[in-house]
Every structure is written in structure tokens, then in C-alpha cells.
Amino acid sequence: PNNSHHLICNGVDVKESSSNIKLARRGNGKAVIEEVSLLNQFEEYVESPIFGFNEEVTLTVSVKVNTSLQGCIIGFYICDKNGNEILGSNTFEESHPIGKLSAGDRLQIQFKFKLPIRTGSYSLTVAGAESYTAMTFDWIDNAMVFQVLPPDTGKRIHALVDQPMEVRVNQISQQA
Template sequence: MNRITVEALGKKYKTYEKPYHRFLEAISSRKFYKEKVVLEDISFKVKEGESIGVIGHNGAGKSTLLKLLTGVTQPSSGRFEVNGKVSALLELGMGFHPDFTGYQNAVMALQMQGFNNTEIESILPEIEKFAEIGDYFSQSIRTYSSGMMVRLGFAVATSIRPEVLIVDEALSVGDAYFQHKCFDRIKEFKKQGTTIFFVSHDPGSVKNLCDRALLIENGRLIKEGNPDDILDFYNAIIAKRESDYQIKENQGTGIRSGNGKVSIDEVQLYVHDSPVNAIQVGEEVRLTVKYHAQQNDLEDLTVGFMIKDRIGNEIFGTNTFYLGRKISDAKIGVEKEVSFYFNANLGVGTYSITVAAHAGNSHINDNYDWWEHSSTFQVIAGTESKFVGVNFLSVKAEII
């Protein structure tokens, strides 16, 4: 069963250069507006119990898509269908009256969801408890901070498990503690079969929570699929926007972007001079990045790497700039290499390596070659003490 079906969905807005142009258009046959296309030809389906993450730049059309699915605005073309009880948390404070208290706004929100007075009275204590805003629950929400507003909004929207939960980026406003609390509730809903559709700029949340991701760019759905692949492609688009980069998808070798002034040829992990793709916790390793310049006299050439865990969280990254090792001998066509030495103080699991060659301390300055997921490796249990987490720390215990 499909909980959400979207077919050729589009949304256009009329924009007027001057406020009085609306009046002139109303009394004449002339057209004074220009059409602004926000969404165009969007099609996808979401199955029951599936979790979908929507990513894209600000202004790409993500929030407009959510407003269409929740009935806040109507489409200009195409159609959509949402089956089941829907709960939504969109813009901060949407649907709340600023002069009413948190309690009163919660009551009104529940009434609009079709609950009777008896049901509302039984739900309100849970809302107050989850929001954790204390005495402010009985005060006008005009006095609320943005964080308190999102606490109340999320508590109301998730007070009863919906069949479809739609969440915009509002959760990014909350503090870390409340964000963790919210995602715990969302994960619990997912286990119980709720279909989740949410917008987020947090790669870790998308990879950890979602079965599939949609990438929207300039109002169009340009890519959908596995969250890892979509987020890699999105990162390449981000790099492209910083300069005139050419993006290319390399089959089975991650996604690369850059202006081509430097080309990275090989990325390899070594233990005792032997290439490996599995290492033990705490083992000393050498990461070698081979590259060659496509032009002479590159200023401030920097080579660096980033280690990510299996869901895309950034674990550690550094580069030759941060390490104070200047590269000044890059010559066109001559292969060079940079070796990084470190102890793999990582938890057992699968990790990926992203490498980059750029100018200065960051690829934002001038990206020569960015290679997302250039390679992967396994960390297996070693002789160190047992521990949990992603980092191994040398710990001693003293009992007094």
C-alpha cells in the first residue's frame, strides 16, 4: 500500500513588481505578473512504513512540497494522494495563535485533528510532559523562544502516533537534548509502522532514519535512492556551487568533483608496507594519497582526508595545511604522494575515506579534486580492552 503518491506535481506563484499591479490586473485584461516556478513535474511514491528524507539547498522547493502534501497550499499542476491519519510539523509556530497559551493552542490543535473533549483531556498531560516548558505551558506563546515553540509544536504533532508523519526543518531549532528526544520518538514511530517524510540538512539524521532519500534541485526531483548515494551526490553539488566544477559519477568509486587542476590517482591504506582493507582497533596505519598536477606553480596546494562511519557521520579529518606541511613541488604530469600516519583508534565497523586536493585550508577556496567515498575499510577487534562507541581511548581504572 502506498501512503503517499505524487504524480507530475507542480507549483507556480504569481509575482508582481509593484503592489498596485494586482489592482491594475483586476480592472484590465493585461497581465502584470510573472510566474515563479517553485516545483515542476515531481513524481514519487512512498510505501506504508517507509521513511523518506528530502534534501536540497535552501529555496529548492522542499518546504513547498511539504505544504502541498499537508494541504496548506494547492498545486498548480499534477496530483497527489496521502492515505491515512497525517500529523505535520512545518514552519515554526504554524497554526498557533500568539495570544493564546500553550495549553489553549494544544487544545485547538487536537480539536482540529478530530479529538473529542474526553480524548483531549487524556492527551494534554503527555503533551505538557514531553514539551518540558514548565510554567510557560500556561502562558501566551508570544513569550516563547523559538526553541520552546518547536518543543510545543512537536509534542502536539506527535502526541498520538500518526499513520503519516511529515516534519520540516523546524527540529534544527531545538537544543541537542530535545533533538535527541524527538528523534527517539520518531524512531519509535518508525518501528510501529508510521510512514515518515521529513526535510533535513543533517546527513546523519537522513542516513540513520531514512530508507530512501529524495534530492530536489531548482524545483525538480533530480535523484532518489539510497541515502548514502544521494547525500554523496548532494555534497558534490555543494562543491560545484562554490565554483564552476564538473561533477561526474564514477561507477563503484564514489562521486568526484573539481576543476581538474590536480587529479588524485590512488588512495590506499597500509600496515607494515602492505596494502590492507581491514585493520585492528588501535593499529598503526599509513594512508597514502597519490596525485599529479595538471598545471605548474599551484599555490597553497593542500591534500587531506576525512573518515566517515557507515551512516556518513564525520569521525575525523585533517590535511597538510592543518599539519603544517606545505606542498610546493607540484609539477605538471609528475605523480607525487602524501602519506598520513595515525593509530586507528576507531570502533569495530565499516568506514569510508573521502580525500581532496584543494587550495588553502578548505576545498571551498579552490577545489581541485574531491573524491567522496574513495575507498572503504573494516575495523576489527584487536587486543585492546573491550569498549563501545566509535573511538578508542586509552583508559585506566583505579579503585580506591
């Protein structure tokens, strides 16, 4: 399917996703991100991009190399409705450096993580570059849009991210 949840990129600079959010793309084209998908906790593709609070998901990014590269870093951001980067990482920071690649090589990168973020709509940005100092070969804003549901427990999430807490309350004196 070619929708906002499972995107097949055809090298078009700007596309319209099914949620009417502009998909903006830029980069030097030395390699291209051909496919982006976000799988549920069972590693299954789901038709509607709705995930449970703190659900473990798998982001899959498929890349085709057009020109030899000295190295490769693939990364992503999950952004809120205001464009704030809430979660994100890349292959380099996660200790999975990608070495030299030749034209015609293809890669599939998977990031597995939880979504401990408050209820709402989020967009996914994916990008790739040879290194931190090199120009990006492909950067796709709004590669997909998805929803996160509230916790099943009824807990209200007030901040953007719900960091697990250990809380202790000790009564140190008691009035008669």
C-alpha cells in the first residue's frame, strides 16, 4: 500500500500523504530511502497507523545505494504536531556503524523501540547520510503519520514522554 503508514518512495520531491500532510524530501541522491514501514508489537503491518501507549514497534527503513559511499548513517525522529522531535536515534549512536557501500547495494535497517508518549498524532522523519559532516543523501519529513492511544490503565500522561518512575511516600509524623 502507498499510504502514510507504509510509504513506497518513488523519488518524487513532494508527495501528499493520505492524512493531507506534505511529505517533503531532500538530499543529494547518493542513496535513497525506498521504503519505510512501522510494524506493531507482533511485527505485523497494520492497515491503520494506530498504536497503543508504550507499544513496542519496529521501524523498517530500506535503502538503495546509487553511488559508492564511504559510510552510512540511517536515523529517524518521531515528531509531535508542532514539529518537536520527541524520540529518535540512528545507526551510529546505537553502535551499528555501516561501512563502505557500493552502487547497487541495498540495506534494510530495523529499529525496535517503545512508544511511551502521550496520546496524539505523530509524524515520522527518516534520513540518511555518509557521516555527520556529509550532506544528507535522503531526508524525508512526514514519511508517515500515526496515532498513539491512551494507556489502558487510565493513567493520564501530562508530559510528552512518560518516564517510568519509582515513587516512595513515607509518613514521618502523624497528628493525633
